[in-house]
Amino acid sequence: MIELNDVRFSWSGGEPLLAIASLQVARGERVFMHGPSGSGKSTLLGLLGGVLEPQRGSVRIDGFELSAVKRSLRDRFRAEHIGFIFQMFNLIPYLSVLDNVALPARFSEQRRKRAADISGSLYDEARRLLAAVGLDPTVYADRQATQLSQGQQQRVAAARALFGRPQLIIADEPTSSLDADTRERFITLLSSECRASEATLIFVSHDASLRSQFDRQIALADINSAARLETAA
Numbered sequence: 001m002i003e004l005n006d007v008r009f010s011w012s013g014g015e016p017l018l019a020i021a022s023l024q025v026a027r028g029e030r031v032f033m034h035g036p037s038g039s040g041k042s043t044l045l046g047l048l049g050g051v052l053e054p055q056r057g058s059v060r061i062d063g064f065e066l067s068a069v070k071r072s073l074r075d076r077f078r079a080e081h082i083g084f085i086f087q088m089f090n091l092i093p094y095l096s097v098l099d100n101v102a103l104p105a106r107f108s109e110q111r112r113k114r115a116a117d118i119s120g121s122l123y124d125e126a127r128r129l130l131a132a133v134g135l136d137p138t139v140y141a142d143r144q145a146t147q148l149s150q151g152q153q154q155r156v157a158a159a160r161a162l163f164g165r166p167q168l169i170i171a172d173e174p175t176s177s178l179d180a181d182t183r184e185r186f187i188t189l190l191s192s193e194c195r196a197s198e199a200t201l202i203f204v205s206h207d208a209s210l211r212s213q214f215d216r217q218i219a220l221a222d223i224n225s226a227a228r229l230e231t232a233a
């Protein structure tokens with residue numbers, strides 16, 4: 001599902017941040033990725049999601065060469081195939097909670113169809129996902145996203161990422177604002193949704209207690225030789 005070859009990335013004018021000779025993640029695999037703050041985890045997720053472009057190398061998602069196409073095509077590909085839970089949630093403040101969850105339907109025909117197939121209608125699927133992340137739709141569906149607490153907004157962002165069952169879910173610290181109980185339910189939901197659609201999950205977190213719930217752990221330092229080059233220099 002994910003194949004990186006000889007990828008190099010640095011922020012403009014800076015030292016190389018990422019140098020990844022090879023990374024492969026299978027379809028349906030659930031990966032826990034960790035590393036110290038500032039080591040480049042979010043940057044790597046940006047490359048996987050086509051938000052960022054490497055200066056060198058190849059980023060291939062489900063056979064599609066993301067790194068070889070222009071930004072508009074990468075954006076289109078992301079909308080169709082990737083559910084992204086950003087660290088800062090990125091909810092649309094003037095839309096209701098329900099419209100935020102169903103937002104992928106506006107940009108992706110495939111996700112719109114799949115969501116309707118699962119629950120009968122787009123809003124029924126958005127309500128199902130809200131309930132699944134522990135937000136009662138009869139209470140929260142019509143509220144504005146910004147009227148929710150940080151933890152509640154994080155769960156809305158997760159429901160949106162799962163909407164229409166994309167093939168790849170990328171989650172950047174998705175449990176940082178959740179209490180222990182909600183965190184457990186959240187991981188269970190992510191796993192069951194991924195299994196239902198054979199989706200691949202890349203989950204970045206500092207919370208080591210979650211590691212055992214994933215198929216594989218990756219320490220960024222083990223795949224990133226830029227960090228070793230910098231230490232050696």
Ligand SMILES: Nc1ncnc2c1ncn2[C@@H]1O[C@H](COP(=O)(O)OP(=O)(O)OP(=O)(O)O)[C@@H](O)[C@H]1O
Binds near residue numbers: 011044
């Ligand atoms: N938009 C940007 N422009 C320039 N430099 C950036 C930008 N975003 C991140 N960086 C730099 O890239 C490095 C890695 O940042 P990144 O956010 O990828 O790390 P991280 O491992 O996800 O950290 P954390 O665990 O704290 O979220 C940092 O030195 C950061 O300052």
